[in-house]
Amino acid sequence: MIVAVIPARGGSKRIPKKNIRDFLGKPIIAYSIDAARASGLFDRILVSTDDPEIAAAARARGAETPFLRPPEISDDRTGTAPVVKHAVAWLQANATPPTFACCIYATAPFVEATDLKAAYAALKASTQAFAFSVASFPFPIQRALKRVESGVTPFFPEHAEARSQDLEEAFHDAGQFYWGRAEAWLEDRPLFAPTSIPHILPRHRVQDIDTEEDWVRAEHLYRALQQAKADA
16 A cells, blocks of 8 residues: 655644645645645545644545544654654554555645656665655855854865866755655654655755745745746
């Protein structure tokens, strides 16, 4: 069995009701549920939440909420991996055990079914533990600066005069989805490791949403992408 797990904790502090807030006409979590459904990959799409209001919104969009997430993994210090591990363990104990589980973030309106399918195919064809979305940094990280009392100074002085084209390209987690073999989630294997396959996304389809400014930027970017598709 292949399962999607969408973590959606209640009680967001920086953006109230973040996971079900309206994003250009529908709750933002709906984009993740819709992409999972459109991929045709998943036997079950579960939303892991501690909030009955989020659970109701998820069910209205076609996802399942067969349990409420326990308090010990529902605070703002809990990472993604324990939430997925809990869902996989719950399925093993109460339903058909999954072979693959894909965590899809609830605030990922740019996630697309084609990327979910491509990353799954790459993972399934390999012996690796995980496959997840990444994007390249728009500027060489080796030439990053930090503020000091007198002004700024390089993080890496040895690269301060290097040409951009001579520096190695760097990537960051795109914050959209994380495919993993069920045993990898259950065994707490590290995600950011040589046993993970990077699925590279274009930078124009990547936007973290943690602040109100992020939210507004994401809406502008989403509108622009939809307009570009309409004009194509």
